[in-house]
Amino acid sequence: MSWTEDRVETLKKMWAEGQSASQIAKELGGVTRNAVIGKVHRLGLSNRAGGGSTPNPAVAAKAKEKPAKPAAKPKPAAAEKKPEKTEAAEPAPERPAIPARKQIIPAGQPLPPQPSANEISPEALASVREVEKTAKRISLMELTERTCKWPIGDPATPEFWFCGLPVQQGKPYCEAHVGVAFQPMSSRRDRKR
């Protein structure tokens, strides 16, 4: 793929809209976000300020010192190139060997009450059901800082598991579950059944 006028225009437009480089790359296709960023710089619009002036004070403070690379390129070790994933047709029930008792989940965030199905929006509910099919189905021990902690099933049951999908930055749940966990009061009210 090359930067045709068309694509550059899309790039400019989206960048101006505040779209992220990865989003732009995905939209354009055939390029990575790095390519997009590189192009953005070459076009001289790294600063999302269009006018030419710098309305953003943070930019001024952003002035950073350039260490001036000596000469030798700090090439660590080309140990990794293509992981070459070899498909093993076995579940391989790995036991990571619990390292001490650090494995206890610290966040004691009280688990939310499972909302009644009739209180959440149909869309959110639909997406949740969709997610639960593809969920990781991890156990309590496998919960980490960034695995969705949405509980599914009855804790008193052996089939109890947690969603486990990647969380929505910061939040304790994945996108879908954040959707049903944080319902605005406005939408919860007036919901008839």
Add this chain to the structure above:
DNA sequence: CCCTGATTCGC
């Protein structure tokens, strides 16, 4: 770990 943009430099 997921993501963001910024920079460098072989091509």
Add this chain to the structure above:
DNA sequence: GCGAATCAGG
């Protein structure tokens, strides 16, 4: 000019 690799940060 291009963009992967890298850097720096959230």
